[in-house]
Amino acid sequence: MRKCVVPGTFDPIHEGHFAIIKRASKLFDEVIVAVAKSSEKKPKHSLEEREKLAVDKCSSLDNVTVKTFDNLLVDFVRSEGAQCVVKGLRSVKDFEYESNMAALNSQLSKDFETIFMIADPELKEISSTQIRELESMGVDTSSLTRNSDC
Ligand code: PNS
Numbered sequence: 001m002r003k004c005v006v007p008g009t010f011d012p013i014h015e016g017h018f019a020i021i022k023r024a025s026k027l028f029d030e031v032i033v034a035v036a037k038s039s040e041k042k043p044k045h046s047l048e049e050r051e052k053l054a055v056d057k058c059s060s061l062d063n064v065t066v067k068t069f070d071n072l073l074v075d076f077v078r079s080e081g082a083q084c085v086v087k088g089l090r091s092v093k094d095f096e097y098e099s100n101m102a103a104l105n106s107q108l109s110k111d112f113e114t115i116f117m118i119a120d121p122e123l124k125e126i127s128s129t130q131i132r133e134l135e136s137m138g139v140d141t142s143s144l145t146r147n148s149d150c
Pocket residue numbers: 007008009010036038071072073074104
């Protein structure tokens with residue numbers, strides 16, 4: 001069974017994340033969306049809120065499960081018996097950050113590969129940071145976070 005982990009802070013999960021999760025769900029038998037506690041990032045939404053939003057968002061995908069974690073990603077991936085971590089890339093900036101994280105994780109564990117998926121062009125401008133900013137100004141963000149697929 002091919003299993004992957006799609007990790008993130010998901011503060012909140014949005015259409016761009018969902019597109020990557022959906023693409024991963026077609027390549028892998030099982031996908032675990034891993035919502036990191038990420039206390040150091042001081043997330044706007046609680047871990048429980050972020051988990052629930054992710055569960056609601058992914059409810060249409062039969063082979064996708066949402067879990068939370070508060071340890072090293074390499075340890076979480078090992079405990080789940082997954083062979084891959086999947087991350088989306090929207091930009092060169094994402095690439096610089098994510099390739100650094102992948103290299104660090106590779107130093108810590110050789111048990112899994114990190115695979116990158118290039119974001120769909122129409123979704124690459126969406127970010128959780130912008131959604132949080134719009135939310136704080138009272139703007140309806142449902143077109144960016146709602147399920148367009150269910
Ligand atoms: O959505 P994000 O913020 O880009 O996701 C980052 C995340 C949660 C994948 C990353 O911070 C992570 O793996 N956190 C778990 C702790 C860890 O393993 N850190 C790497 C060594 S510093």
